[in-house]
Amino acid sequence: MFKWIFTVLITILLAGCSVQQQEVARPNKTAPVALPVSQVSADTVKLEFPSKRYPETAQHIKEAIAAGKSSVCTIDRDGADHNRDLSLKGVPTKKGKDRDEWPMAMCSEGGEGADIKYISPKDNRGAGSWVGHKLDDYPDGTKVEFIVK
Structure with missing residues (x-):
């Protein structure tokens, strides 16, 4: 039991994400395990984004939020392709670069007017x-507050 928990914690720490307060019971076990996502309310969770692991994306998220874009993403997977088309319309591609969007295309807040950075x-x-x-594991309609660490 201790070895399993220790292995899970080391894996999470090495993955670059921080552990939140939410706990989930393991099947057929009584000891809960901490997850990197914490429940704020019935339909809102907080997600700590690992800036050390993805520094360019983290910087873009911080800049976009500072410029007035929402830190909350409402999951809308079915709308992602449409949102991506709207947000990237008129933004030319650049060799060796991706066009990063904030809010992300998978968010109902994304789409037209999203902040784009190469x-x-x-x-x-x-x-x-x-x-x-x-x-x-979160359904469409779940609100996710991004916390860049």
Whole structure:
């Protein structure tokens, strides 16, 4: 039991995300395990975004929020393609760069008027994959407050 918890905690720490207060019971076990996402209310969670792991994306999120964009994302996976089309319309591609959007296309707050910044593909795609993985278990309509650490 101790070895399992120790392994989970080390894995989380090495992944670059911080552990929140939310706990979930393991199947057939009584000891809860901490998760990197914390529940704020029935439909809102907080997600600590790891700036050390994805520095360009983290900087973009901070800049966009400072410029007035929302720190809250309402998950809308079905609207992602449409939002991406709207947000990137008229923003030319650049060789060796991705066009990062904030709010992200998977957010109902995304789309037209999103803040766009050119960043490295590795950082952008890694961050997108990380966020998607962390939010896999949350349904559309869930509000996610991003905290850049």
